[in-house]
Amino acid sequence: MTTTVDEPTTQRDVAQKSATEPLIFERSKKGRRGYQLPTLDVPEQALDSILPASLRREEIADEVEVSEVDVIRHFTRLSKLNVSIDAGLYPLGSCTMKHNPRINEEIARTPGFAWSHPLQAEHQVQGNLELLWHLEQTLKEIFGLPRVTLQPVAGAHGELTGILMVHKALAKTGNARKYILIPDSAHGTNPASAAFAGYQIKELKSNARGTVDLSTLEAAVNEDVAALMITVPNTLGVFESEIKAMANILHAKGAYLYCDGANLNSFVGIARPGDMGIDVIHSNLHKTFSTPHGGGGPGAGPVGVSESLVPFLPTPTIERREDGTFYCDFSHPDSIGRMRAFHGNFNVLVRALTYMRSMGPTGLRRIAQIAVLNANYIRARLRKAYHLPYDAPSLHEVVFSDKLQTPKDVHTLDIAKRLMDYGFHPPTIYFPLIVSGALMIEPTESEPKEELDAFCEAMLAIARETEERPELVRSAPHTTPVRRLDEARAARQPILRWRK
Amino acid sequence: MATPEDNRYAKSHEYVHLEGDVATVGITDYAQKELGDVVFVELPQVGSQLDAGDELGSIESVKAVSELFTPVSGEVIEINEALADNPALVNTDAWGDGWMVRIKCTDVTEVDELMTAEEYDEFIEKESAH
């Protein structure tokens, strides 16, 4: 099969791309309304008698006036300018863009969950507390760790939670230490979270496999090091086979092993972090456990910990009494405290537990198996056309570079943009930083072979176009609602809001 | 564009143009090309006292940020206000209107430690070969 998309040949609806949608503020017309409230049923008092004028505003100047029809049209048209996982492969590496089952959405909307209030008395919310308790039990089993906090609401929030626990545990021994070790292949959130937890960062160089050498780690670990933060498998998709030895090196010096669980999808049900000697791990539930990504959240980032960190978990923890009732336990004197108001992103946790139950032990294992199979299939099909900077066996994602294309002055950005013309969301690009011109592809277990083949055909076609018609690739995309943007202009003279 | 002979250069790609004891500091044309479209330049306050090697500010492109270091010690006596509204000057005229700060040097001999134009050209040739 040969696929070629030329400038005039569009895979998208031409009418759709030509009509960019005005801002909702530009649709506003005086006198329109999009809501109705019941008529005020209490005797109306003069506003001045309730609230002095100095505390009030006269109006919300420039706020919109639109009808319900306007709003539906607007947000429906806007939505059509997005691509999404429901429409096709969305191989954004490190993001685990998998199928989002709708039963999760339905269950999260059950009125008893949706309309329960976070400050209700415990006896009124036994269903919620039981659900949280079961989710913790399930995550404990998945992690192989004795306790899990469900409070963090995103991966980065979990990282901060975990490193604060490490800090407090070490401080308790008299020395909180100074440094967190982070490999140069890490996500940017790792150093940022470590810094906000009060640490300085020491970067570890990756070896030729893209992993961390034991000798590098050994040389870096001393009594000033609080923890190593490592992504398993790393951002190249390569598993740190020496993970247990790494844990031993750290533990021998009293330091902790933190695992960024962003890539848990590649080994869930196959191996457990706790069995690897990992002391702390966060899991991005919107990734591995398919609560939807929602255009950038909400997520959740529960954190599992080893026995020595249990006393430092955020409060409250959810506990079961002998009579089978559940309660919030605030009596943890060494706790780092509360990471967020209320109970975290409860209704994201509901979706995640629904997903875990839908999968069960066999399904979770199958997730990892097929995610890794799919990634390796892409790797096998594309490795002749694209440079593989690290050829160590990879699990759920594969990282190529633009090295074979740069002689034609075609770069990763161009390849990514050209993929859009073929109807695919691009992979993660220019990450990890240790690969020049990285293309990080994570297909997930959801994708059928046909979709993977179509993606591979598109990538191969782009490689051919690079040889034959590089300008076509350099000037892509050609068929999207808008084409390449002037990002420098956006940053030089920022326009960050509409003004009348 | 030829590297001006009357400047001296640091390995971190700043240039110094000395007149009397006042050093005008900017980044080289090579550096601006490596950065791409400059979108923001953060500069120190006038009156700041700096030692050679101190962080002077930062230069941002759309997707990168680079720290700017002072190659000389002294007091910042002027900053290029025009960069606030027009950071693109760094791209269009790195040697001229894209200058960044003027420093009253406490020790002008520090400038002698820096590279000449010829040495800098050799330096970037080696660097870009990597």
Added chain:
Amino acid sequence: MTLPDPTASSNSHRYISNAGEDIREMLDTIGVESVDRLFDTIPDAVKLKGLLDIPGPWSEIESRRWFRGLAARNKSAADHVSFLGGGAYGHYQPAVIDQLLLRAEWLTAYTPYQPEVSQGTLQSIFEYQTHQCLLTGLDVANASLYDGSTALCEAVLLAERLQKGKKKVVFAKSIHPHYIETVRTYMQNLGIEIVEVAWNADGRVNLDELRAASSDAFAVAVQSPNFLGVIEDYDAIAGATEGLTRISVIAEATSMGVLAPPGQHGFDVCVGEGQAWGIPPQFGGPYVGFMVVRDALKRHMPGRLVGETVDVDGRRAYVLTLATREQHIRRGKATSNICTNEALIALAANMYLSLLGKEGLREVATQCLQKAAYMRAKLREIHSVELPFDGPVYNEMVVRTPFPAEVILADLEHEKILGGIPLGTFYDGHANDFLVAVTELNTREQIDQYVAALSAAISRERR
């Protein structure tokens, strides 16, 4: 035990397409004989020997049965009349919003890293940012933060970055107690001291203490309406805190429909919780934190910002901008570690603010004000009920009876009323006080029933 063979069709799963023959073909292409071989880099010593010990796999039928069973064990606003607030409010959610949120293009996309195929999300964020600016009277809003409590953490960190040397921030004690606790957690290793200033008899922050505490601080934060329900006097607070970065915290976002915007009354930063914009209370999350600042502070902002630009054909378009502040570029020196935020909830808020619009936001706020005023007047008629704080309120108030709050609230629960939040949970010396909120969802009849039930409960306890 034997582990399931991934190629056996009996082991396929409805969410995972590839099975049977496809798997064998793909293994051939890869050049390995089994799926297991793909995991050779994971040492046997750490591999599971069997399956995880967890329930499932469940069909949708089984999931519905179990989860609905759990939900049925809650008592909630779904089957009770609710007067609960305390940072999570029951407001009207137009039906349109949830229907639109379920569109795949919103629900199943991710962060708009690639603007050419994400203009929907980007433009919506730009609109959301604009709503925040109009409501708060400030200049620049970000794409969202986790919630109100963490937004306050980010505001304190931002204010600290604006200056050098000072390490003290002054908080009104009447800021939501969970927010203060969260800030203390965030700041525990950063050497930032948090000083709390008490409230007066009217429930407003004590200005003399505030002034005194402010002398060596870098920022001040107050919440309005505060946790006691009382509206603070922004101008007076600004007058008492010269030279500080002033942070306004808003936990009841609909209040902005009628209350003076902080940006026009001396405040530099406004952070808060957007849940009241029609997001169900859902046991505390997901909600949406917001942050709006003066223009001069925009480069210190945490989180994502969307800006306007043009494409190569000159068409207006939107893009993530000023990204060099963020963790993926500046790593350990970023303005925040935030990455995934609350985009879908921010989208819901944009829809809500657009549907309600200029008139609706005012009408919701005015109804809240009027109903709270009506309820206060009715409560005052009950002998032995006190409203201990007489400062102006929006839609929430502290109610005091001669009996422990839990006892009274349990009595109300018998009448199918979720009657309030005990204040003694948060503050010493308030065992008989509870927080009561009323919104446009509460009818006059419900308020009258509440007052009658409370009156009866007090009589009952008196006997």
